[in-house]
Amino acid sequence: MTTAVLFDMDGVILEGPRTEPDVYANAADAALVELEADPSPSQRRDFRRHDYDRIRDHCVDLDVDPAEFWRLKETYASSRTHDRLRDGERGTYDDIDAIRDLADRTTVGLVTNNRHETAEFVADYLGFDFDVVRGRDPTFEGYDRRKPDPYYIEEALDALDITEGVYVGDSPKDVVAGRAAGLETAFVRRPHNRARERPANATYDLESLQEVVDVLESAGGNG
Template identity: 70%
Template sequence: MTTVLFDMDGIVLEGPRTDPQVYADAADAAVADLEIDPSPAQREDFRRHDAERIRTHCEELGVDPDRFWELKERYASQGTHDRLRAGEREIYDDVATIRDLADRTTVGLVTNNRHETAEFVADYVGIDFDAVRGRDPTFEGYERRKPDSYYIEDALATLGVADGVYVGDSHKDVAAGQAAGLETVYVRRDHNRDHERPPNATVELEGLTGLPAALESL
């Protein structure tokens, strides 16, 4: 069976993205660590993920933008992990399908989310992924998110393969998978139920349970 790479948010973790409050709390923690005193407007920008504004404000406040970004990413990962442990964010029930596939073929986890969180989630769900790749905690790492195919291609290189399937829940997932030369599976969840199917998605599924049969047909 072919190599199968999976998105994380919306495929493994319920919901399409990290709760914005996690980033807000992470920014506040980074501000405290760096002992800076931003204005209310600056603090509000720090809480968002606008890389250019964060760079500008860090320079205005005399701190290293790269250091601030790294701290914010680290605290965001910690906050996400705490929410998972507390049951504030759940795992989809059909993730068992990935666990079964991992016993039969090569599987990977490739996400726009932070690499630290991707590794945590892989361990948390108890799936032996052959490759795990999330974004690097740098400005450059953030800019390489899907629809850029950088992280998918990096995972493929790690696995030593050039083809396979990418499974995701967004247009960006399908675009990135196609750019990396993979077949793509678009999975319907509650948050994308009314979205148009991405152009040229190879397969569309109502959840992961139909994935093994779909892979056999590719």
């Protein structure tokens, strides 16, 4: 049986554990301009965050479609993120070539809490031959389905028609989601999580993506 190796993106491939808050703040401002909305300063602060209950309320007050605002905010955030990657403002870790090596040996995929548009961009921009790429949908429901919910990991496994594998992440929620999806989990060490205790139920604790090859052999994957 083929074993899949699925990778998280932020903190595993891209440096840093998450998208910079300013990216979302500026994306919210751009979405409000496009929608010709004029929020109060306190409303604008909420729009710049991810509290979508308040965002829904403010959209009603401003006669704005909440779903359209959220979609635009996600789109502008993706665009800015892609520019930052092209300009070198956000880098990648120096061990990601291990993913290319693994792609020659077994099924590999990318599953992230980040936006699906950005996940596809990263896969293409960095030249990864992933068998499946899955990020969050640009909807309120899509945001709710982020890890530790296993939803997107399970979708990726269904698309691959695979039930066994390893999920590689950098946070406890990655371990929770991977285990909930029935996978083994590899917790990879990065500068931002170096001092963190090994998450409960993490199958492997790795210093580098190069060690994932050993994990693959241990899990019995051979393509």
